[in-house]
Amino acid sequence: KAGVTQTPRYLIKTRGQQVTLSCSPISGHRSVSWYQQTPGQGLQFLFEYFSETQRNKGNFPGRFSGRQFSNSRSEMNVSTLELGDSALYLCASSLGLAETDTQYFGPGTRLTVL
Amino acid sequence: DAKTTQPNSMESNEEEPVHLPCNHSTISGTDYIHWYRQLPSQGPEYVIHGLTSNVNNRMASLAIAEDRKSSTLILHRATLRDAAVYYCILIPAGGTSYGKLTFGQGTILTVHP
Numbered sequence: 001k002a003g004v005t006q007t008p009r010y011l012i013k014t015r016g017q018q019v020t021l022s023c024s025p026i027s028g029h030r031s032v033s034w035y036q037q038t039p040g041q042g043l044q045f046l047f048e049y050f051s052e053t054q055r056n057k058g059n060f061p062g063r064f065s066g067r068q069f070s071n072s073r074s075e076m077n078v079s080t081l082e083l084g085d086s087a088l089y090l091c092a093s094s095l096g097l098a099e100t101d102t103q104y105f106g107p108g109t110r111l112t113v114l
Numbered sequence: 115d116a117k118t119t120q121p122n123s124m125e126s127n128e129e130e131p132v133h134l135p136c137n138h139s140t141i142s143g144t145d146y147i148h149w150y151r152q153l154p155s156q157g158p159e160y161v162i163h164g165l166t167s168n169v170n171n172r173m174a175s176l177a178i179a180e181d182r183k184s185s186t187l188i189l190h191r192a193t194l195r196d197a198a199v200y201y202c203i204l205i206p207a208g209g210t211s212y213g214k215l216t217f218g219q220g221t222i223l224t225v226h227p
Contacts, residue, residue, distance in 0.1 A: 105157030
């Protein structure tokens, strides 16, 4: 079974621009979660989509948004980029049906904001 | 949400057992205890989970205290590949937080050859 894939793997943007990151979950998984990882804050939950609906949301400003398509693929968008948005953005997929479900993480997208 | 506390770092020698502790004194009766680890330059990966009883799988064992206020992840024979950051995470049952993992600072495990 193919794992979680994320594109692009690396991205360089400048302040004020916007960016869209893509995540393809494992086949059959309906839940996709996004996380931001920085050296200072560690791994922080951004949001989770389940069957095209946002089910959980972390404590991030409205500049961070996402969506999920009918094939469970997900995108996240960050508008008006700030230097502090430089981070590794991780996507994880799971069945999303129970607290015992395993989350499978992708390799991440490394975003650098200049 | 219940919080977890882990030591910042631990060290081990290769082929020796490693016991990674996690304190969760405010755990509720229906919280599942999950462990994930993050190898260098990779996304986190699932290790093991449990509710009340001790659990074993091919990667590790999970020992849960009788009062559930603490747990210990046991790597029976550490290898260099086990060097990673280990996270202990609580997931409440019965809600819709299944897709949300709340990571703490984790424990950095260093394995010496």
